[in-house]
Amino acid sequence: MKLRKILQITSLFFIPLIVISCSQKEQIKENVNQIKPNIDIKIPKKYDQTIKVLKVVDGDTFYDSQGNKYRMLGIDTPEKTKQTDNGKESTLGLQHHYALKAQEFLSNKILNKDVQIINITLDHYGRKVVQVFINDEDLSILLVKNGLAKVAYISKDKKSRYYFKDTSYVDVLSKAQQEAMIMRLNIWSDLKKISQIYPRKGH
Template sequence: MSFSFFSISFTNSCNLVSHYSSEIFIENVIDGDTFLSNDSKYRILGIDTPETYDSSSNFKPTSGPQYFYGTLAKEKARELLGQTKVDIEALKKDKYDRWISKVTMKNGLDFSSYMIKNGYAIVRYISPIKSSYFYYYDSDYIDHLYDLQNYAKINKMGFWSESNAVLKKIYPK
């Protein structure tokens, strides 16, 4: 059964903010934290996966461990999400016109939680502070994601098995 809920509200800066929940078919996984469906681009809430292309250098491929782990994250996202239906809660649009979204896979697993717990992503672009403009506010969800990230670090999951020097190459900013 599929359902849709749509509401519109205005923020203080008069930016249009929309929110809806629905079941969608994922047509194309762009990278570990972004995908396409029905001509809309979606950005997964609360995670950031390593980049395979550097936007600051005209989208040239990254290299070394950043490219390796970015490719791994993209492959895992394709395995879990590619060409399938998921439940999505699209929360708002970001400055790149992507829907910031919570994604639940058909087995009930939260995609962000999986990616962080297994060392494919770090916690990012979510805030415990309501007034944060760029980040989405969700204090309970961010605490949950940080708990999973700490688990991944302690258990050396995914890229957390690397040295601090390598981690700085994977996430240079």
Template sequence: MRILLVLLLCLPGWANAEIYEWRDANGSTHFSDRPVADAKTVDIKPGYDFYKVKTVYDGDTVVLEDSRKIRLLGINTPEVQHRDKPADAGGDEAKHWLSDKLKNTRVRLEIGVEKTDKYGRTLAHLFTENKEHINLQLVEAGLAAVSIYPPELRYVNELVKAQDKAEQAKIGVWGRPEYAATPVGSLTEAGHPGWTRLVGKVANIRKTRKSVYLEFSPVLSAAEGDTFEARIESKWLDLFPDVNGYLGKTIEVRGWLNKNKGHWSMLIRHPSAVKENP
């Protein structure tokens, strides 16, 4: 009969249904998706595949024993040394923490809505055999910043809450001067490499069909026409509060700088990347 239950759970529509078990007068066991007299609900525990981690590439990327490269969802850790590029502050600490955490254990994956990224890496949340949520623990330790890419919104509330706590305690990257918020007006032509935090006043809001632009003041290097704006894609506006509320306010935005035709910009994918200054 247990074999029958497994077969039922494999059928479309049964995997997420309530399953009931009961015995008839002859002592035979029956299963159904509909309650009957004296039936009890079967406690279904989904099976998981666990894998050993072969290589820890950096604080948010690992390689499994089956050679899949896994990119941890919802977070970003500083870069480690790569070819001729030096390590970012905190990059080695995040990698070492992850290596120690995954030593002598196996992990299971909760794969994202978009299963892979443009580099072919599998996108996932990692959990150990002890039910430790690795992505979350990196944020709790201040070794990773929250980095949400819709539609990957699983565990967002937990990640943001953990980041707020780590940031308030100034642990990990939040206590490092390299990651202190920088005034928009102090940006130079060289910009800022890697993930960064910028603070400024929203002087104007410009809207197009595809995006909303938060234009900051003061103008940077006015003689060269440099400006800075944060861009929010229109398709994700429902995730944000009314963006018109940012007008005239001093806010902090977090992400990566890009420059196009003399204009600095930063793509904001989720409201967790925007902080209103008190």
């Protein structure tokens, strides 16, 4: 009898704990699913021009049919190649793996297709830095959201060389990256290895 009473009393403590634990897991899952770029993205009423993509160099760079070279605004994808004393050489390991994955993703979206662009500036390589859209979808945001690019070369700080006056756009990119990190997507699948995917220049 005493044993039965002890078991009954113990169950009164453990059953609520199990319910609370399950409830917390569901809440965490729900919260993760809700972490999305929830700032309204303003679709431009007018794009600067429509171009046809002839070649995708990597996950954030491409050429149009006229030979113009473009760099996508606000992102950086892993590098496929690196400059060495012997010229350009292929990168290795995770860096190369995710570089190819980002390139494939972008190619599937835009290669040999018409895209709409908004011209932003020229970078120090002479490439046109642009916002790129297909079917009114911003591809910089899409790459970041899928964990195939990190937010880079864009800032809300007026003193930064990468200052971008549409600060709400910077917020959208940041939230997309936050989502990808929490969901451990692609480059964020192991945060301890991010330095292998984006090694410091010269390494």
